[in-house]
Amino acid sequence: MIVGQKEKGIFINGEWRDSYSGTVRAIINPATLEKLTEISYGGKEEALEAVEEAKAAFPSWSKKTARERSTFLYKAYEKMLENKEQLAQILTSEQGKPLTEARTEIESAASYLLWYAEEANRVYGEIIPSSKVNRRSLVIPQAIGVIAAITPWNFPASMVTRKLGPSLAAGCTVVLKPASQTPLTAMAIVKIFEEVGLPKGVLNLVSGDAKGVGEALTQSPDVRLITFTGSTEVGRELMKNSAQHIKKLSLELGGHAPILVMDDANLENAVDLTLASKFRNCGQTCICANRVYVHREIADSFVEKLAVKVKSMKIGNGIDEATVIGPMIDRNAVEKAAEHVEDAVHQGATIITGGKEWQGNLGGHFYEPTILVDVNDQMKVMNEETFGPVLPIETFDSIEEVIEKANQLPYGLAAYIMTESTNRVFQLSEALEYGIIGVNDVFPATAEAPFGGIKESGFGKEGGKEGIMEFVEMKYVSIGMTN
Template identity: 90%
Template sequence: MLVGQKERGIFINGEWRESYSGTYRTITNPATLEKLTEISYGGKEDALEAVEEAKAAFPLWSKKTARERSTFLYKAYEKMLEHKERLAQILTSEQGKPLSESRTEIESAASYLLWYAEEANRVYGEIIPSSKANRRSHVIPHAIGVIAAITPWNFPASMVTRKLGPSLAAGCTVVLKPASQTPLTAMEIVKIFEEVGLPKGVLNLVTGDARAVGEALTQSPDVRLITFTGSTEVGRELMKNSAQHIKKLSLELGGHAPIIIMDDAKLDVAVDLTLASKFRNCGQTCICANRVYVHKKIADSFVEKLVTKVKNMKIGNGNEESTVIGPMIDRNAVEKAAEHVEDAVKNGAAIASGGNEWDGDLAGYFYEPTVLVNVNDQMKVMNEETFGPVLPIDTFDSVEDVIEKANQLPYGLAAYVMTESTNHVFKLTEALEYGIIGVNDVFPATAEAPFGGIKESGFGKEGGKEGIHEFVEMKYVSIGITE
């Protein structure tokens, strides 16, 4: 990628090309608003052609042995790590997060390729003991077909490989639609697969208009599964648009993660983990802390220690090694954070730290890391996903009280518990209505474990042995034995 030059952002059947419309979209650095490049901006025609080529490539790819398919994933894994620094620089430039976080994300993204290179060889069928002497019953795994993978802007590397790894390992072919704000990292990952010799048509990339491309992918009968990470609102639209062809969906949607801090928690550890969860990627993560419930016995000490550290966080360009808080993705994101803070204050909250747009020397989209106290359940920040660096803190008296508070929203992606008590661990983790629960751990996502939500946070799993099963259909074969 050369800064300032136009990029062909459409990759179909092994060829990089312009979109049918011939239009381009400018990609800017959210910290400085400087132009990075222009990329082809595709639409319905590009998406449908990509589906056609993926469909044509499916028979040969799916018939390759698991070991043959895994070879490409191993090679791509090695290439990603080889180019980690370059990829991290691109990621930070288009998305904004600090370089240290981008490097970690590239490592995480590569780990999904490694895991599914290994897991490709462990998609087992089954022989079922028959109830009849003259019958044999087999269950055989088969790749589901053409996959549409739609990825978000907040993790433009790891969200891509979390979908590409298992789908390619299972024998599926893919049409990838990255977020319009952050296509450059996805393009570089596709180039890595091109470099390692992935057969033409197996992996296709369409950058462009989200609605036009999304509608083409949902309405095509040749797309058998859509895997999507994004908002609950868009998830609903995908479900509705996919109903015509009874398309399979795997959806990782919005969240509103609570952190529950019991009075027996190690206070300094709880403070540091809360900060790490909330302010990573400037609060723009689907599993970050959205609300804190801290026991009344330790609330004052907790807030004091946390606010002191928040005030010392360095805000700036993610390309500077000392930066802790980078920019938000765009102006709308900043305005939403400001709206939530304004609503909270209007309804009785107090600002313990932050509460304003950052007035530093950069032109980008910055909002100060903000801590709110004296919050209540009627405030927007306690009900809607802020997706920004705003942390509301509430208090509680009993385990029963905090369980009720934590479960009251329709979201069920991630929740966290800080405690040193085994009783609290079991009581809380069994009662909390969330697909992912971290106990004294706010970074639960890992290639070897299933990741996904419940309720309005979606369904389906990414990661672990469960992740590859999303892309496989089990055929039951009943064989009669004739005499």
């Protein structure tokens, strides 16, 4: 892929093509607002054709042995790492995150292909001891069929492979719909699978209109599962639109992650981890800290130490190796961050640092990393997912109080605990209503462990042995025997 040339953004049955309508979309660098390239931009017609080709490819792909399927994943894993620098450059150019983060994301994305290349061979059925002497009971795992994978813009590599790895390993065929803002990374990954010889029709990609493509994927009876990462609002629409055919869904939706900093926490470590969680990818992370609850006895010291480090963070173009805070994805994201800060200040919050757009010389979508104190539970920033570099800090006095505050929202994706007490680890982990708990750890996502939320943060798991089971149906076979 040569950024700057017009790209064919549709890949169906092993062929890169333009859209039938001739529509193109410009891909913009959010740091500089320069046009990187134009891609062909499809819709419902292309999506339905992709489903048909995936359906046609399913019988032969699903009948391959797990070892045969895993070979393609191993090769794609190796080629991703070989091309890590090129992929990272593409990712940073279209998404904005610093190159150091982009390289880490490519490594993480590749790790899901490796894990599921291995896990493909461990999808076991079972023989059930029968209650009757003349019956044998078997459970057989089988690939669910054609799946639609809809991925977000904030992690345009790892969110793709977290879906492709287990689905292809299980024997499913795929129609991939990447985010409109960041299709180039997904296209580059698909080209890697093309290079390693993945059979035609097994993996298809449609860059295009979210509404048109989404309608096609939800309304087609041939799509048996939709795996989606994105907002809770879109997740609700997918559930509603998928009801006609009773599709299976795997949804990783919005979050509002709290960090609980207990009075016995290692203060320096808690500051560093909070900084890393909140400001990674400019706060545009589904599991990043959205609110911090700090015990009153250590709150002043915590805020002081955090503010010093936040003020030293370099803002700029992600291509610059020294950049720590890159751009936000678009103008709407900047305006939402500004709205949340303005609302908080209007209701009595105090800005410790940041609190405004960054007026650099790049012309892109930047907002300063911001710390707010004197916040309360009525503010937007404490209730809505900001998805930006804004960190509100509230104090607490008792463990019962902080548990209640942490659980008061309808989201349940990730929560974090900073403590040196084993008792508190278990007490808080069991009490917090979240699918993922990080204890002195703010980077819990890993290929070998299940990732997913509860409540309005969705259902289904990505990663671990659980991740591949989302794409498998367990068929029960009862065999009667004659004497």
